[in-house]
Amino acid sequence: MAFETVIGLEVHAQLSTRSKIFCACSTAFGAAPNENTCPVCTGMPGVLPVLNRKAVECTIRTALATSCTVQRRSVFARKNYFYPDLPKAYQISQYELPIALGGHIDIEVDGGTKRIGITRIHMEEDAGKLVHEGEFAGAQASLADLNRCSVPLMEIVSEPDMRTPEEGGAYLRRLHDVLVYLGVCDGNMEEGSFRCDANVSVRPVGQEAFGTRAELKNMNSFRNVEKALEYEIRRQVELIEDGGKVVQETRLWDANAGVTVSMRRKEEAHDYRYFPDPDLLPLIVDDSWVEELRKTIPELPAEKIARLGRQYGIPRYDAGILASTPALADFFEASAAIYGGNPKTTANECVHWKDAVLAGTLSPETIAHAVEDRERGTISATASKKLVELVLSTGKPFRMLRDEQGLTQVSDTSALDILVDKILAASPKEVEGYRGGKVGLLSFFVGQVMKESRGKANPKVVQEVLKKKLG
Amino acid sequence: MANVPVHEWTLLEAARKVREKEISSRELTGAILTRIEALDPKVHAYITVLPEAAAAQAAACDEEQAKGALRGPFHGVPIGLKDIFCTRGVRTTCGSRILRDFIPPYDASVTEKVLGAGAVLLGKHNMDEFAMGSSTETSFFGATRNPWDVSRIPGGSSGGTAAAVAAAMCFAGVGTDTGGSIRQPASLCGVVGVKPTYGRVSRYGMVAFASSLDQGGPIARTVADTAALLGVIAGHDRRDSTSLDLPVPDYLAAVDRPVKGLRVGLPKEYYEGDGLSPEVRAAVQKALKALTDQGAVVVEVSLPHTSFALSAYYLIAPAEASSNLARYDGVRYGHRAEGASGLIEMMSRTRAEGFGDEVKRRVMIGTYALSAGYYDAFYGKAQKVRTLIRDDFTKAFEAADVLLTPTAPTPAFRLGEKTGDPLTMYLSDIYTIPCNLAGIPGISVPCGFSAEGLPIGAQLLSKPFREETLFTAAGAIERALPLRRVAPLEG
Ligand SMILES: [Zn+2]
Numbered sequence: 001m002a003f004e005t006v007i008g009l010e011v012h013a014q015l016s017t018r019s020k021i022f023c024a025c026s027t028a029f030g031a032a033p034n035e036n037t038c039p040v041c042t043g044m045p046g047v048l049p050v051l052n053r054k055a056v057e058c059t060i061r062t063a064l065a066t067s068c069t070v071q072r073r074s075v076f077a078r079k080n081y082f083y084p085d086l087p088k089a090y091q092i093s094q095y096e097l098p099i100a101l102g103g104h105i106d107i108e109v110d111g112g113t114k115r116i117g118i119t120r121i122h123m124e125e126d127a128g129k130l131v132h133e134g135e136f137a138g139a140q141a142s143l144a145d146l147n148r149c150s151v152p153l154m155e156i157v158s159e160p161d162m163r164t165p166e167e168g169g170a171y172l173r174r175l176h177d178v179l180v181y182l183g184v185c186d187g188n189m190e191e192g193s194f195r196c197d198a199n200v201s202v203r204p205v206g207q208e209a210f211g212t213r214a215e216l217k218n219m220n221s222f223r224n225v226e227k228a229l230e231y232e233i234r235r236q237v238e239l240i241e242d243g244g245k246v247v248q249e250t251r252l253w254d255a256n257a258g259v260t261v262s263m264r265r266k267e268e269a270h271d272y273r274y275f276p277d278p279d280l281l282p283l284i285v286d287d288s289w290v291e292e293l294r295k296t297i298p299e300l301p302a303e304k305i306a307r308l309g310r311q312y313g314i315p316r317y318d319a320g321i322l323a324s325t326p327a328l329a330d331f332f333e334a335s336a337a338i339y340g341g342n343p344k345t346t347a348n349e350c351v352h353w354k355d356a357v358l359a360g361t362l363s364p365e366t367i368a369h370a371v372e373d374r375e376r377g378t379i380s381a382t383a384s385k386k387l388v389e390l391v392l393s394t395g396k397p398f399r400m401l402r403d404e405q406g407l408t409q410v411s412d413t414s415a416l417d418i419l420v421d422k423i424l425a426a427s428p429k430e431v432e433g434y435r436g437g438k439v440g441l442l443s444f445f446v447g448q449v450m451k452e453s454r455g456k457a458n459p460k461v462v463q464e465v466l467k468k469k470l471g
Numbered sequence: 472m473a474n475v476p477v478h479e480w481t482l483l484e485a486a487r488k489v490r491e492k493e494i495s496s497r498e499l500t501g502a503i504l505t506r507i508e509a510l511d512p513k514v515h516a517y518i519t520v521l522p523e524a525a526a527a528q529a530a531a532c533d534e535e536q537a538k539g540a541l542r543g544p545f546h547g548v549p550i551g552l553k554d555i556f557c558t559r560g561v562r563t564t565c566g567s568r569i570l571r572d573f574i575p576p577y578d579a580s581v582t583e584k585v586l587g588a589g590a591v592l593l594g595k596h597n598m599d600e601f602a603m604g605s606s607t608e609t610s611f612f613g614a615t616r617n618p619w620d621v622s623r624i625p626g627g628s629s630g631g632t633a634a635a636v637a638a639a640m641c642f643a644g645v646g647t648d649t650g651g652s653i654r655q656p657a658s659l660c661g662v663v664g665v666k667p668t669y670g671r672v673s674r675y676g677m678v679a680f681a682s683s684l685d686q687g688g689p690i691a692r693t694v695a696d697t698a699a700l701l702g703v704i705a706g707h708d709r710r711d712s713t714s715l716d717l718p719v720p721d722y723l724a725a726v727d728r729p730v731k732g733l734r735v736g737l738p739k740e741y742y743e744g745d746g747l748s749p750e751v752r753a754a755v756q757k758a759l760k761a762l763t764d765q766g767a768v769v770v771e772v773s774l775p776h777t778s779f780a781l782s783a784y785y786l787i788a789p790a791e792a793s794s795n796l797a798r799y800d801g802v803r804y805g806h807r808a809e810g811a812s813g814l815i816e817m818m819s820r821t822r823a824e825g826f827g828d829e830v831k832r833r834v835m836i837g838t839y840a841l842s843a844g845y846y847d848a849f850y851g852k853a854q855k856v857r858t859l860i861r862d863d864f865t866k867a868f869e870a871a872d873v874l875l876t877p878t879a880p881t882p883a884f885r886l887g888e889k890t891g892d893p894l895t896m897y898l899s900d901i902y903t904i905p906c907n908l909a910g911i912p913g914i915s916v917p918c919g920f921s922a923e924g925l926p927i928g929a930q931l932l933s934k935p936f937r938e939e940t941l942f943t944a945a946g947a948i949e950r951a952l953p954l955r956r957v958a959p960l961e962g
Contacts, residue, residue, distance in 0.1 A: 039577050043798045045570065046557045046579060046676040048711050078794050080841070082818055089797030142814075144802065273841035275850060278683035278791055280712050 001241070002205040005233050006213075007168050007198060008160035011175060012153050013185040014126070014193040015058040021125050021152035022049030022092065029191050033131070033145040041150035043087030048279050051076075055152040058184035059099055059123050060285065060293050062154060065178050065300055066118050068103030070290050074122075076280045080273040084144050085128035093155075095274045098122035099283065105178065106302060107170040116171045117159030126151040154184075160199065160210065165229035169222050172196060176222075177301040181326050189220050196225055201246070202236045211236070212246040216260055219253045228253040232260050304329055312336060312343035321351055331357045331364055338368035341375050356392055366391050369398040377458055383407040408456065413465055416449070416457060420465050423448045434470055442466060477502045478639040479957050482548060482696035485642050489547040492536070496547025500529035500591050503549045507593065507640045509962030513621055516635035518554045518564055518612045520594040525549060528591045542589030544703065551641040553632045554595035555602060556581050556687070557676040561592075565678045566600040566610040566628075569799045569806045569825030579676025580708045581645050581687050588703045593641050597631030600827045601796060602652055602680040604628050605899040608890055609829045616886070617660060618958035619925055623883040626656030626899070632690045633660035637926075639957045643691035643700050647677060649684045650784055651878075651903025654915035657690050658878035658928025661917045661956060663945065664690045665697045666903075668935045669910035670715040672701075673708030679795040681788035682713075684907040692956040694916060694945045698722035701938065717936065725939035726946035731766030733944060735759065736871025740777040741902055748881040751927050754919030755877050758929035761918075761951030762875070762944060772867040772874065776859045780905040783860070785897060786840050786853035787908075792830075793837030799825060832893065861909040864932075873944045874932040876902050878915040882925035902930060912938045916945040917954050926954075 020027055023040035040047045063070050077095035103118040128146035132139040156175065162168045176194055179185040187194050201213035216232055219225045231253075236246050248266040253259075276282075299307070301323050308319035308329065322329045332350045336343050349367045356362045370388055373379045379387070379402060390401045402408060423445060424431055434441040442463065449462045477499065480488065488494050504522050511517055532547035557563045557575040559582075564570045578586070586592065599609040607615040607630025615630045617623040618638035625634040629646025633656035636644055646653045648666035657664025665688040672687040679685060689700035702723060707716040737759070742752070763769060801807035801821030808820035826834070840849035867874060879899055889896040906913040912935070915928040929948060933940045 039575075042803065044575065044577070044804070045563070045565065045573065045678040045798070046555075046575075046674075047577075048675050050710060050712055080794050080797060082797065082800060084800075084802045084814065087798060087803060089800060090794055271843045273794070273838065273843070273846075275790065275794070275841055275846070278681075278713075279679075 003202045003237050003240075004205045005163055006160045006201045006203065006210055007162035007165075007229060009158045009162070009168060009171060010197045010199070011156045011172070012195040012197075013062075013156065013179055015055050015152040015154055016184055016186055017052055017054045017058065017152055019052060019054075020150040021052045021055045021123070022150050025150070027151050031147055033143070034147060036147045037149065041087070042146050043089075049092060049150075049277075051280060051283065052152060055123060056099070056283065056285070057293055058152075058182075059121060059154045060290060061182050061297060062156070062179065062184050063100030063103065063121050064290070064294050064297055065182055066103040066105055066121070066156070066175075068100035068118055068121055070100050070285055071097065072285055073097065074099040074283045074285070076123075076277045076283070077274045078277045081270050083127070084142065085130050085146070085149075087128070087146060087149060091125060091127060092277055092280070093124035094122035097282075099285070105171060105174055107167065107174050109167055109170060114167065116161045116167075119157045119159050121154055121156050124153050124155060125149070126153050165226040165233070168198065168229050169226045172222055172225060174301065177324065181298055181300055189222075192220075195220070198225065198229060198232075200229060200232045200236070202233060202240065212248050214246065214248070214260070215250045217250060217252055217263070220255075224253060224255055227255075227258065228260060231258065235260065298326065308332075312347070314344050314347050318344070318347045318351070322347060325358060327358055328354060331367075334364035335367040335371070338364055339372040341371055345375065346371050353388065361392055362388070366398045373399075373402065377460070378402075379407055380459075406454075406456065413461060416462055416465050419449050419452055419457065420445075420462070420469055423452060424469060431470065442470075445470075478506050480642070481693045482545070482550070482642040482691050483693075483699055485548045486545050489532075489536075490541065496529040496532040496536075496591060497526065499547065500525050500549045500593070503593060503639075503641060506638075506962075510618075510638055510640060510960055513616065513960070514618050514634050514638050514640070515613055515615050516597055516625075516631045516638065516640055517551065517594045518566065518597050518610070518631070519562060521561065521592060524561075525591050525593050532589065532591065542587070544588050544699065545585070546589030547591060548589070548642055549591040549593045550585065551593045551596050551632065551635050551644045552582060552585065553598050553629050553644065553646045555598060555647050555678045556645065557678070558582050558592070558595065561595065563595065563678070564612070565602070566598040566612065567799075567825065567827070567830070568611040569821070570678075571611065571806060573805050575676070577676060580673035580710065581677065581704050584704045584706075585645065596629070596635055596644055596646075599628035599630070599652075600830050601678070601792070602628040602647055602649055602685075603792070603829045603833055605651070605655060605896055606884075606886075606889065607631060607634075607656070608886065609827055611827060614886055617883045617925075618960045619661060620883065620923070621960075623885050623925070624659070626659035626879065626883065628652040628656075629664070629690060630656045630660075633657050633662055633664065636660070636662045636690050636692060637956070637958045638960055643689060643696055645687055645700070645704060646690050647680075647685055647687050648903075648907065649680050649686075649788060650907050651900040653688050653690060654903050654913055654928070654930055655879045655900060657915040658917075658930070659883040659926065661920075661926025661928070661954065661958070662690055662692050663694050663697045663917070663949075664688065664915045665701055665938070665941070666906060666913045667701060667705060667938055668715075668912045669907075670713050671705050671912070671936070671938070673706075673711040673714045675708055675710040679791075681791040682795060683791060684784075684788060686907070694914075694942055694949045695723060695726045697914070698726050698942045720939055722938060722942055725942040728943040728946070729766065730762055730944055730947040733762070733767040733940075734770050734870065734872045735762050735767045735944070736770050736772035736867055736874045738772050738774045738777070738867065738874055738876060740774050741876040746880045746898060746901065747877060750921045751877045751879070751881060754927040755875065755929045757952060758916070758918035758948045759875055761948045764951065765947050767944070767947070770870050772871050774860070774863040774867055774905065776856065776863050777905055779856045780860055780908055781897060781901055783853040783856035784900075784904045784908060785836070786849050787857065789833040789837030790840045790850050791837070793834045793841065796826075796830065796834055801825075829893070857908045860905050864905070864909045864911055868934045872933065872937075873940055875944075876930045876932070878902060878928040878930040882921045882923070882927055906932055911935050912941055914941040914945050916948050917956065918948060918952055919954070
């Protein structure tokens with residue numbers, strides 16, 4: 001029997017705000033345990049949440065960038081459950097009435113485009129974490145670190161539109177790039193700023209009803225998501241083929257073992273007793289606010305790749321690399337604006353020096369000058385590379401270094417005439433040999449001239465002059 | 472009036488006398504502390520008394536005043552707070568074992584404002600555990616008694632505050648009202664209590680019972696005192712998203728305004744049924760006469776959904792409470808059960824030991840009302856009833872400026888009389904609850920005594936943010952019915 005896979009993804013993205021969603025505490029990563037806490041985020045008696053406007057704006061911008069409809073009125077609800085890392089014993093989240101509904105993202109698969117629906121986007125607060133002293137099971141104590149409590153999250157829920165792990169991976173990468181482009185999320189998967197859960201089911205091809213789904217958690221890289229999906233699909237298909245039945249459950253991805261393991265069955269599922277949080281008024285978003293935010297939406301990855309290709313005539317692959325990071329693409333465009341030349345060369349240089357570019361230690365002028373001098377033959381490729389390295393180590397301008405180091409190539413034929421004459425006069429035997437048919441001696445003369453010029457002669461021009469004189 | 476003892480002064484009188492240096496804050500505070508020492512063993516209005524801190528604060532007030540600085544309108548005047556308002560460095564128990572040793576590192580907004588006005592904090596008033604109760608008998612620290620008859624309850628949950636004010640163990644206090652918890656004890660203790668419009672007084676730092684209903688408000692011995700105190704604690708607070716950003720009017724100025732032409736509505740549903748004691752009915756009639764004698768006109772109004780209010784309230788309040796009280800799990804602060812072998816056992820036992828019966832009862836009702844499959848039938852439906860009740864009031868206020876009703880169906884009952892029967896106890900709040908569901912303001916003002924000498928109060932209700940109308944009407948009743956406000960209690 002042939003099976004079809006149905007995948008839906010839920011992404012939790014940490015919003016790039018400086019303060020938490022309901023209090024003024026810092027969201028900075030890596031603080032000492034419980035350093036970033038206050039009575040509000042630790043749920044002390046009597047304290048109240050106050051919604052962070054910036055977090056709302058980040059979410060609205062995401063909604064606009066994914067073609068969702070921003071809801072005029074959304075409501076925060078309490079999701080009630082007991083856990084030591086959840087100080088109020090409820091998480092404030094949006095439930096029945098989320099801030100955005102019904103959008104989509106286009107991904108590229110098999111040379112074509114596929115549209116993946118987005119069901120909803122809602123806002124919520126994160127929980128803290130527990131640190132177990134010693135081994136988990138035999139731990140003597142569990143310590144709570146509440147730094148992450150009330151860190152703002154946005155949950156983006158897709159439609160079950162993906163059919164393969166590759167589609168899942170492509171959707172995640174595209175969504176990730178969009179969030180990073182918007183500046184609403186730093187996208188760091190290792191620090192948990194961008195997390196993904198997957199709902200996976202399989203069904204016989206042609207069947208309309210969905211199969212029973214499993215929810216996968218704990219996947220912390222794109223590759224892990226794809227591997228977990230592959231494993232889980234195979235597991236479900238084999239289970240059904242062996243006459244078994246898939247049960248609805250939550251499964252954890254064990255990256256070391258490369259398997260998913262059961263964590264919680266449906267019958268053990270929580271009753272979260274959701275109800276609207278009476279401490280927060282319904283969130284009202286008026287049209288003018290949305291329109292104001294719409295103006296802040298930058299060019300998004302797909303548009304940027306297409307435009308770079310169109311405008312600069314660079315290959316789609318190169319455009320993709322540049323567009324993977326908006327700052328890199330911006331840098332490329334700034335360099336190309338200073339020196340047009342061949343944009344492909346400029347693109348290569350930008351990609352080559354990517355780390356320095358993103359670290360902010362290189363200016364677009366440096367790359368533009370490096371490309372221009374090379375294309376004009378003023379310096380060699382080697383000298384160009386050496387000079388950029390010197391710019392990085394000294395901070396001096398490219399052309400100042402070029403002149404200081406005397407790395408300008410000598411392409412002036414009258415200057416080279418003298419040098420060539422000097423070398424030919426000093427090597428009568430070789431001249432005779434060459435004229436006698438040993439054309440391989442040309443590289444000997446070139447080498448001698450280069451040596452004499454201490455590397456400054458333009459080897460191409462030297463060759464031309466030599467050929468003419470020996471001709 | 473030359474012989475009125477210090478403790479019987481009104482809040483405004485005391486403030487004026489300190490300001491005019493007729494008395495020092497130290498003397499004034501000392502007099503009240505002495506009185507607390509003598510009387511509180513009988514009344515038990517306080518959970519925590521702060522003799523040293525209050526004396527030090529009074530001394531500081533005197534020193535500053537000597538240099539010409541006044542902190543605010545209540546400079547140097549001692550008052551108390553219900554033990555539901557967080558006080559930095561002073562334990563805040565909410566009447567519960569689970570918070571017996573909780574010392575907040577922050578002040579409630581109300582605490583800040585009262586202290587900012589220059590008041591001296593005498594201590595924290597007793598209350599029903601987590602404000603759940605109508606008699607102050609559910610306090611983990613023991614019941615408060617009614618200073619007019621110590622065999623009786625003072626009402627609740629702000630019973631400690633009302634009793635302390637009536638026994639002149641403070642010049643005023645701030646309580647909270649979720650279903651009548653300010654007005655009902657004020658009525659039963661013969662003092663004035665105001666439940667402001669929802670959102671008028673910040674809830675920040677006020678331990679939450681039912682967030683959509685809770686509202687802090689003043690309790691004092693005169694209408695003017697409550698008006699002045701509300702003026703201090705009202706106002707927008709950015710830390711409370713449900714607090715309203717509206718200017719605070721001069722409430723005090725409203726107290727002496729004439730009531731001529733004021734339309735007083737009598738909601739007929741509040742006078743039907745046999746739960747209303749004839750003595751209370753007669754006393755409220757006197758209040759009505761006081762108003763009509765001064766030119767107010769009577770209009771008949773109807774609040775048809777009144778009979779559903781109690782049921783809706785006892786679903787909404789417990790549902791919110793079950794969530795608000797879930798944080799008391801022994802993990803971070805407060806009581807923690809000893810010797811539990813795992814997390815679930817620790818949390819369960821902490822809550823089993825830390826909460827009293829009434830709190831447990833409501834947490835269980837609320838948990839049930841919110842659980843999957845029951846939400847629509849209970850919580851959802853109760854919210855719909857709430858809308859109907861609110862609409863009833865909106866309509867009634869087209870015809871009337873204020874509504875006049877009894878505050879409580881009977882005068883104070885005896886300790887223990889209703890503790891075995893929670894449903895009868897819940898009926899004590901039958902006249903006060905609709906006001907909280909609708910979010911409108913209400914006041915209870917003394918209007919007479921029973922044959923046994925127990926105080927009776929009349930309730931006035933108005934449109935949202937028309938507290939001024941309440942003060943005007945209550946002021947008229949107070950002027951016409953000059954009643955004794957300090958309980959005759961000997962040390
Ligand atoms: Zn915080």
